[in-house]
Amino acid sequence: MHANLSIIRHTNPRVLFAAFCLSCIGYYTGRLSTFSEWPTYDGRLEWKLAEAERVTITVQAPQVTVQGPQLTVHAPQATVTVVPKAPEVAVLNGPPTDAFQDNLLPDVQYITTWPGAGFTNDVMSFMNLIYLAVLAGRVPILPFFTPSHISLISPVDVPDIDFGQVFDVPRLAKALRIPVVEWWQVKDRNTATVDPLGCWNVWEAVAEQHKTPHFSTAPQKLNLDISYTTAPSWIKLYDGPQSVNDPHMRFTSLMALSFPEHRGYNLREPAKSPLLGASLPPDERLMCIDNMYWTANVEGYEFQHDHSAAWRLVGQYLHWNPRIEVLARDYIGQALGLPADAAIPPYIAIHVRRGDFKDWCHRPVDECFAPLSAFARRVDEVKEELARVKGIAVEHVILTSDEKDEGWWAEAVGYGWHRIDHSTTVATYGAWYPVLIDTAIQSEGHGFVGTELSTVSLIAARRVTAWQRGVAEANSLPPNPILHSGLLCLLLSLSSTAIPMYSSPTAFRRANVRVFCAVVFLSCAGYYIGRLSTPARWPVPSDNGLEWKDSKAMRVTFTVQAPRATVTVAPKAEEVMVLNGPPTQAFHDNLRPDVQYITTWPGAGFTNDAMGFMNLIYLAMLTERVPIIPHFNPTHISRTSPDMDVVDPNFGEVFDVPRLSKVLRMPILEWWQVKDRESTTVDALGCWNVWQAVGEHHEGPHPSPAPDTLNIDISWTIAPKWIKLYDDKDAGDEPHMKFTALMALAFPVQRGHNLRAPSISRHHGLVLPPNDQLLAFSPPLPLSWAFLNPSSVLTLIYAKQYITIHVRHGDFKGWCDTPVIAECFAPLSAIARRVEEVREELQRVKGISIAHVILTSDEKNRTWWEAAAAYGWHRVDHSATATTYGDWYPVLIDTAIQSGGKGFVGTDRSTVSLLAARRVEAWNDGVVRSVMWGRAGADDH
Template sequence: MGSPTHQQPRFLRIALPLTLIISIALFFYWPDVHGAWRLYEPTREGEGGGGELVTSADDSLLTGNPGDATMDRLQPHLSYLTAGKGAGLTNQVWSAINLLYLSYLTNRVAILPPFFANQQILSTTRISGLPVSGMFNLSRLQLEVPLLRGVLDWEDVHPGSEAEWVTDSKDWPEIGGWGGLQKNVKFGFAKLKPIWTPYPGTTRSTTDPRYLNWVGFVPYLTPNSAFYQSFIARLLKSTPDALPPNDHLVCIDEVLAGSEMTGGDPYSEFVQGLGGWKYIGTHMHFRDELVEQGRVVLRKVFGVGEEEEVPPFIAVHIRHGDFFKEHCPKDAGDRICYTVSQYAYGVARLQDEMVAAGVPSTTNVLVLTDELDDTFFEEVKRRGWKTSRDGQGVDDSVLRNRLGGWYPTILDKVLMSLGSHFVGTDRSTMSVLSSRRVQDWNNGLAHMTGPTGPSLSLEGETLSWS
């Protein structure tokens, strides 16, 4: 008697072909870990003459004329994305990186809001916003990341929009947007009044409502996606008079606290050089004239001639200010948190790592800080370290006139990025971005200093406390 013919269970006969079909579809249409739902890719033209990225020989990212309504300035065949920003300048830079990363993942043209003049800047002469292109070389960014669909400042859409950050008008048209966490976020730069729809539940990275998960959010932002269409259908069925998030121009209240990892910490993701930093941030270089001005200042700081190279140095960022209140132990006084001696320990540890790694060591140290107390600077000086005060007196009139109150804080960021190695303040976003720049751009080593921990006295004695 022959062996009985083996027959697969019915669910397998159905499931296996279906799995194959889905796998093939995902292969062609689903993004890779750093790709996107891209329907087409921009071509690179004129690489020898400016390297401007355009979608075709006769195409542009905008239409109409300055002064036209916002939606009339957008090309009907392109999709756009923008978001609000807040907090200090470094956090706004972080938000710009995330906005660009989302546009990269969704094949949308990014329209970047200007940097908002927060309290630090408002105390100076310039109170209007600053276009992102006033600080970063966006042309270089697009050349290094050619899959970016396009990058615009809102200044390109509405000239003068950087002055309207905190302005609202009842006459501006309403537009549906994603968010609602920041009830008072302003969209004056866009001349629009967003009506917020809460994020879908699948976009949450953690139980903290501020944290967004890009993997969960991107399907809703992809132009004409089934996720978006299904969500809108359910929204209008439950709330017929709702104004759904616009699909032509996606508006998000804020994108600072987003990450790729479910349950991930956006801070940790950037510390590790992942996500938005890996694909966007590392390519956001400062404008050439800012870098050159930084070198001029550093030559003055370290006493070298105009034609000489800036010597290797360790950049140290010491964050004080609100960090005393937010991160120091409650029973600790200000002066045993984030002390110069603790950063000295970090510098010594970094120098040991240089020797171990076979990297030429250096004793040149430049301290950048928000501290204003003279006794602090006296202690820094006793260690033989330099500060930005040692660079005063160079001609910076052109940049000061152009940047106004933005100049000092931008210069600090540039100076940190030029360090051969870096010691920063743990949990400071400025330190994180500076650390990544030094590691990525200069192949440097980095160390972060917490509020309490080992310290190194001037005599070389190592101290510790709990």
């Protein structure tokens, strides 16, 4: 007795503490396990909606028929401008050809991948492909679906099925405003011609255990002979020894490989193709990737997360082929016993995946799958939420499953659930259609209950929440035995440390067994309580409020005489409202509750701020928010005009905002439209401090006077360090960050995970987390030229036959570590040599002879300008510009002139030169060069 009491006295405090901690760990592990973890599973196309020539006609009191509700009205004489239907943009040479290369246009670039992971996983792969095509400015060529899974369960041979037989490709292309092509449109299905093609092998690059490219039968069926080049390992999403076999890769890394620079850096010896024995590098015009399923931006299994760009920007617009929609509604009507012409009532769909999941079960099957009673409980929860949130009373429930056991189906029907009758589907429509019809039915309901770990359920849930604004839940599988064995090992190691050494081995063994059993029991109890306390759910779609569309006004059809014709007129559509009205005293009063916004602040100099605002607009596109652009701050200009009061110009005074908004098909606001410039109201706002997050020696957010100018009182929250572009320790204060990381912070889950104590605002003394509705970042943001240009022209295009030079001397002198300035800057002779190179290339490649050269520079030395004039170069006279237009205008006019020529010679390391060069290349298809600093510029040939 004394021995036992001694054991208790010695062990009780430690054991109780360990048991309490481990039971808490079990509880939270249980909770976290309910958040569904899905199985490990430079030619650029400038796509524009071509606008046909406008035709103006005068009509005499025509009879007008409005399409839609039938009504007829009479109008007086009117002049109407008609826009005929514009021709479609051609992205192929014509009908399918024997050799695919013969059908590709020389000025268009393409991208493709292969199926082979099962129908739903291939759908996700193709969504990823299209998203990557958007990032890379390429035309996606979509292959067919192969019956890799369906053929295993079908009693008949299953043919391939085209992507366009399953999904509405024209609707997708129109929504995304990009062309979407299928392989059958490129290459003749019946040709015997074998085409060699170089492709990237990413499957082998991301995991050491992968020894070949990802398998697919599609290339063989297309008569493509593939030579694979293993991609660089830096495409991996995760680094480190623990991730050597994690197959996830990063979208932006694959995007970089689509451009000549990174492609060239990362070429290695290709494998020989199996048929022709050809060794081909990855094709430049048709980028080919062996597998796209595992691609992500921020974290693995990204489709389950609210910030998934591939889903938000592509997947939600991928609707069913109209034929499948009609068939699905017919089958729903039959299942519910409705008359043929009856409307489909609201219903909840269930997807129970059991078939191939049985192969993962290493114990009795009933212990691997949730009982039907659990699904019934989830159905009731969905019904209650639909009634509470949407006011919808749902009576009908439709069950879909791959289960073959009729006893199981009989039990399910006992709950009053309806079953789809597929007894004649295969014979009538084909082996693919039971799956396609069931999948379409799952997505059409107002509610959905799915199976955890099933990608079929995952995508169905996302469709229900996005298309129907419905409610979706996942029914968890029973606890994972592998997870539990890992927990038991952990518990064993921890519990043994809590027991002191005893003089009696028997006492130790008894105590050890008792303690171990108690701890395991408490931990498992915590785990199960945790799981039961939180039902698994799919992320609600990122309803950022703004669904930005080109609003279409009602079309009017009428008939006119001379000659007689029927004309369809589309009146000007109303603009989408993204503010409550005119500028308000407090900016919060002008923000609409159903719209979300994003902003940043200037403070890095004119050109750098212009780049920062481009980045902001691109981030707004990624997050589906409305950008609010601040004014420019005269950080640099005020230094050259110290005696003048330099006024901050608005973004729209410099750039053509309506034109940019129209090209990007998104609203763009400026702060003066949101908040009254004369307002003295001080608004509080929580913002992300990214500057301090990316630099170890950055103290506080990046300075900017803009918030004070706008009377905004900021409470800053330091962003997480994983926003940094470079993870290694040597990066130090390297300030680059990832767009996709900032994108993730715009959504509730990652925002919530990464909140920390905010700073106290200076004016009100408030402590505010980053604002949900108006997402604000401290400058600077990462660079994004490729996404806003060349499609967005931010200023007037000067189609002049001249070459521009930009020589930056002024503030660069501060970086010169030698007293002899000439050793820091290239001589004029080096610049003249570059000008001649540009002239020669323009003559040789474009047949253009350029006589005029315009020199722009911040140099003040008159002797230098006289030496430049000796080369015959022209100088812009700004003697009266500042007094006539304002202090900003010498810089603005010079910048516009730099972007307008057919050629450009700039200064190495100058962002002014960098953007001017990109504009000349993108807007004018021009030729550019740069001159290096100092003697290197003179000696560089």
